[in-house]
Amino acid sequence: MGAVVDVVVPAVGESVSEGAIGRWFYKDGDIVEKDKPLFELDSDKASMEVTASESGKLKILATAGETVKIGATVAKIDVSEKISNGNGAGKSKKTASSPQAIDPKAPKVETLSATPEASLNQEKWEDTEIRRFTPSQRKAIRHGEMKPNASTAGLVDDEKLSRSPMSSLRRTIAQRLLHSQQSTATLTTFNEIDMSQLLSVRNELKDEFQKKFEIKLGFMSFFSAAVVAAIKDYPLVNSHIDGSDIVAPSHINLGIAVSTDRGLVVPVIRRAESLSYAQLENAIAGLADKARNGKLSIPEMQGGTFTLTNGGVFGSLLSTPILNPPQSGILGMHKTEHRPMAIQKKDGTWSVEVRPMMYVALSYDHRLIDGATSVGFLIRVKDYIENVTKELVMA
Template sequence: MSVEVRVPTLGESVTEATVATWFKKPGEAVAVDEMLCELETDKVTVEVPSPAAGTLAEIVAAEGETVGVDALLATLSEGDAGSEAPAKDKAAPAATADAKESGGKGESVDVMVPTLGESVTEATVSTWFKAVGDSVTQDEMLCELETDKVSVEVPAPASGTLTEILAAEGQTVEAGGKLAVMSAGAGAGAAAGSARPPAEGGAETAAPKAPDAADAGKGSGDVEDAPSAKKMMAEKGLSPDQVKGSGRDGRIMKEDVQKAVAAATSASAPTASAPAAPRAPVPADDAAREERVKMTRLRQTIAKRLKDSQNTAAMLTTYNEVDMTEVMALRNQYKDQFEKKHGVRLGFMSFFTKACCHALKEVPEVNAEIDGTDIVYKNFVHMGVAAGTPTGLVVPVIRDADSMSFAEIEKAIAEKGRRARDGKLSMAEMQGGTFTLSNGGVYGSLMSSPILNPPQSGILGMHKIQDRPMAINGEVVIRPMMYLALSYDHRIVDGKGAVTFLVRVKEALEDPRRLLMDL
């Protein structure tokens, strides 16, 4: 039976694409969901999988042709056409075929990228815990993926043998993409033996080798560069070996050429201190002592969000100081009883959380956000609590903090902090915050100006408690003082509201009984 292969939906406002590369030729056998070709639009690259297993009968749209949405790309002859297909020397399809044939009773099982969470569409393969040929049990961890928010572990969907790794460490994969192939069942061991032929030295290949930077830009041989990339390289006078390809098998894409042009322009631009002179080269002995490490996706996201916050919000910071005498005395008096009853230590964060919730009721615009031309007021407080981790700063959210007790707040903060340090926070736990607390004092910071966590309109910076001489009732006395800093979005919060909020927090902390009396 003939099956049609058509152009998939390309995305909002995208109506056509260019056929960049065909991975299969007429007469070749294909498996269901195996990649047939790659389409390139002015925004994204789209891979077209096979809708059924069979044989590629005819290619209707050749490489370089422009096709519209739902246009016919090719036709398939559905059914068992494996005997008609010519032998292929490509490693990945061969490994898959061998795994199915040599396994006897072994069943081929795909390892897919799991759902990554709301608004997350791609991840980077950070670590493979298993190599090709290793035996695995169901639910055993195969690899770990890293997104711009969390790390995701991928368990084995069945017991068997890992026969093929399709996404190497460092490679970017999309949600729902294929990571590896397993051979499950009785024939798993036999399948693994033939999945990858040993190299000349007898060593077995554990994972597909990522394209080297030196080979990535080559446009000859088996790798065909994108048509738009070729055109741009010709226009800009660049050769393929000057561009690092990021496409499939190191294929050069249009964006790669744009990056190469931008890099060349930046390198040739004059420096501020010496307008006519190019940047001085780094001495060889200095270069040998440098270390270049690629930013993690989390760090890239942190950098982008912080800069976006500065570019978007009209950010302003107001300062005050608070005498921590009463809070420290109350804490020292009840901390042992508190821990004995509730099983958690009484810290300062619950006092600050309570004080902020109290102040946000009086100044609701600090707990609001801007949506287009609307102001969205939140009649609840989802408190973000910034936490430092080995991989970067994250902000888990304590939901409905305004309705929680001191003990509930302390338990929630302790649990979120532990999960943050272990890298176990889910994306849902870091979304939806309405206001943020940032405690730089634990690192010794005396004063700072925190940056807003968009789309929030306020963030309170806490700092180090330090004994200072203060004038109290005409006398100089030593008091434990802390500087407070409220950064706010001046588009929605006026100076009066910001100062009022900070004064209310100060009053609540200097006389904690106000929190109990709701004053």
């Protein structure tokens, strides 16, 4: 018998103790190639591809969706069986699938009535049929107030229910969102920004900027720079609570929320206070690309002190962003929409003009940040955006 190599779950971060097998790129019994992706590991931080350490025949021990500990053996590779005839990896005999195991403890059917007299129809219903009725309809049926037939179902006749397990990343997102709501005194303050100056500067400089720095000039660099300027005036927004202490970081590490097909991730731009517009754009573009391709490392998502999220890319006009603990602040950007605004002229008279306007929202931990600080911070962001100059952008 040839040598057999264990495939183990690699360490993905100091705080990560387990993960879930997202998917296998090969089937059990396939011939795999060294250094080719073997399976996808979903941790509570991100997803990563684990490659084969050797070539050979694969024996899978942990199925897709299974939660596994760091260091656990999830497969074995028989290195004595290599790719021999040039047919490539993944050529193995197909075997008939075994019948699906049935859990004897799982309920097979559910009776809609608690007693023989309680319902007008005493037939038993499959679980999938029971779910067709709303809770109020089930109660009415149990009390004999409604006959359980297809026409009374809460769902239309041909509608089916499907269930699928949440990914490890989605479960973590859900847990953290709930933890954020339960562990902070979150409050949101709003303002609106006239985007005329930003749009004018961006349109005038976009070609020159791209030619000089080899990167497109987007919106996020403007708002990142505005947040940095506001934090310098209101440093408490960049701090957080740890027990009975207030922790004030020495640098501004901006988290940029990025939507991916697996869920929302927040990579971090470190020491944003020292970066130019071009450096901010490069950092944002690089991290966003990694996020969407599932290539972010754990360190790239740790250590954020403040977060920016842009719901405007999806058309959101207004929202209340949720804090990313332990951070105490998050700025929500939204869709730019032309609206009639009352504009005061230099001579003191007023006129109505159509301006490109954006609502912005600052959610903050009210345990640490008072209303005056939060409002002052958001006004500072507004003032920066409405008065941004070409010199600032090209510096």
